[in-house]
Amino acid sequence: MKNFNLLICIFLGCIINAQKKLPVVKANSNQMTILEVDNGFTTDWNADPNIKLDVYTTSKLDTEKKTIKIKTDIDSASFTIKKGENKDFIVLLKGKDSCATRIASLPPKNFSKARPPFHDTIKLSINEQNTMFVKTILNKTDTLTLNFDTGSSDLTLTRETLKNKIKSSLKSGSNALEIGNKIYKEFSIYPADLSGHGTEGRFGWDLFDGMIVELDYDKGIMAVHSQLPKEVKKDKSYSKLAIKYFNNVFFVESSIRQGKSINTDWYLFDTGYQRTVMLDGPMLKEQGFPVDSMKEIKRVIMKGAQGNEVPVITSGLESLSLGKYTLKNIPAQVLSQSRLVSRSRMHILGNEILKRFNVFFDFQNNVVYLKPNKLMAEKYIEQS
Template identity: 55%
Template structure:
């Protein structure tokens, strides 16, 4: 009896120690000309893939072409759990299909793989780092702005402000590293809040493709000011969504990766907080501005 108690105590101590191990897993992060960020990952222990880290989605999504023509694995969609190795970490996820993914990628994985962790996106060092706890002094460094995460269903949002001709609107924006452009503004929400869209200079009108290959008519206009936390971005070419909204039951604006890449970021999914500070890309020209300058 005494011996069994000792064994139980030792096992309990080992388990507590294991739970308190601190780690930081650094993974090479690629960002291409289209603002798609991706890492190498191994699916089901045999398939090496380039996967977009898409904070605007959940679990794992692979393109139909990859599912049919590239994988050695033959995954069952929607219900079966598979292993996805990213860096030194092994994550459990279901698999979904889509027609498209970010340029140069085989699919995308969502933020929810890291629900109990902190994810760092360091564009200066081209690193994605998964931490077991928030690095010390991040909250004390004045250069970081702190944003509270708000959840809508399985997606997360942060508060930001837009300003045009003296009118300022404050709203929650979907934090979407999978959206390759700057900001997608919801037209219904703009009208509801009487934002002066008619005074925004029109830069371009195009048709974009959604993840399922659906066509989305989009107007690109000049926004005088976007404010994220304490940081301001002036004269941002933003997209105005007129139809085929990404969320059917909510009018919502989107922060895309052409804006997000201008910050080094800590996504704290333990306390549900985002930390952001400007990096070396903060003042680079926007894609639509480059086209407009030619």
């Protein structure tokens, strides 16, 4: 019995020592920032000693590991985290209150070894406003026309739809969305004032995390695969673009040209944005790009997803390149004021450009494959 008690004491002592060895970040203010170094994503965070364990979940990792920086008003720390890993630390507030905090990286998803392999094909439609949509069923009850919006995540329904159409009971964490022959779960539902023309809401890319999604405008289909079809890698007409994740959406690299000036940056891949490309004018000016020399076509006030007003100037852009393909004489939307998203500025690729390519999204290896389709020569809406 004495030996048993001794082992218990040693065991408890090990736990206490392990807890004592947790990294400590000092703070006098409960306000702090968390920075994902690889993508520049910054989050405001409040240290709270009343929460048993406060968890910050990173964006999806497109590399094996990433560095996270914590900065308080008087201290800072860096952590390297791998896929599926957790890093715990203590924020010591005013020298007395311990705030247990965890940085969590979600385990990677990969359905490439699913047995049997799946290839689910759904009818894909696109209207004159560049909104692509499919028919879906929510909770086996509500038939909904939804936009596949790669610039969003989870499921978003318009307030009108939530109020007047949904008959099923919506419960957090237990909803199911049927798209084609597959049922998707583990998503959140958010309200919004607006959605793409003719749709009742939108679903994001992350429903397909770990899968392959195909958009073929020539055939009018959307397909979900467990494996990338072998012919895609063999087809030299596809251009291959790396994916970078930021705040649960994803970006690809693109270059724009005006005269002798070329600017290369990461662009939000946003099939839910109905125009060509939205450029952050002030950011481009800071980088020396001749925004003011672009010929103005028109000025409009646009509505954001939440009904907010955004002043936009449409100007002539000489060219935009995606991989090995270049589009010319594009009526681009140029913001006169930067639009901050999670404290970051960004450019956006919209579906007036993206619809001109048949696409494979490889959410297993974080790659986009695209090649021109029958819509490539179609006039832009502003030129029609």
